[in-house]
Amino acid sequence: MAIVSMSKDELKEYARGNLAFCRLDLNRISSILIAQIYRFEHLGVFSAYEILDEIKHLEGLKKSTLTGEARPFKGPFLSGLHKKHFSGARHILKNIGIYLGYESGRTARLDEIIREAFARNTSGYVDEDFIDFIAHETTVSAYEERVKKSLTGEWIVFRQHKNRNYYLTLAAHNEGDENILQRVKMAYEFDFPFLLDGA
Secondary structure, three states: OOOOOOOHHHHHHHHHOOHHHOOOOHHHEOHHHHHHHHHHHHHOOOOHHHHHHHHHHHOOOOOOOOEOOOEEOOOOOOOOOEEEEEOOHHHHHHHHHHHHOOOOOOOHHHHHHHHHHHHHOOOOOOOHHHHHHHHHHOOHHHHHHHHHHOEOOEEEEEEEEOOEEEEEEEEOOOOOHHHHHHHHHHHHHHOOHHHHHHO
16 A cells, blocks of 8 residues: 555544544544544544544543443553543454453353253254354354443543543554554644643
């Protein structure tokens, strides 16, 4: 994919023209985060709505969320910052894996589904009902149950200042706090230098 270079003004123009940003204060969303959304959307990685609906929830513009509530980061690098999960289609398998215990190695739920499939089976064969039950319970039902708790995904990183949220960057769980901090510092420098005082 070709590298695209956009100015801050062009990024703001993109955001103003994208319905997913509707009703959000663009003065509190960093150009770093807008550029990430632009890139992810163009690559088909995430929809802008998957990310921005969670910001709307934080801003009181959307009542419901499928992910958990925002929490402060722990650890020395990201102290003073908060994170809010966003989740999309690319996180479905991970959320199913968490629910079934695959992620933790505790597979009691998966074991129960298998036991129930055998208990329900009256033919003595691996028949269509047996296959359908396992397929449904380990996909659709597992995801529905995970939604009831809260979905995982990646993070929206933000900072609170004078009772307002400033949205800095998107981050992945496995990229390392130091890398996230570098983008946070860029957001401060490019868009919110007043946040450097308390950094």
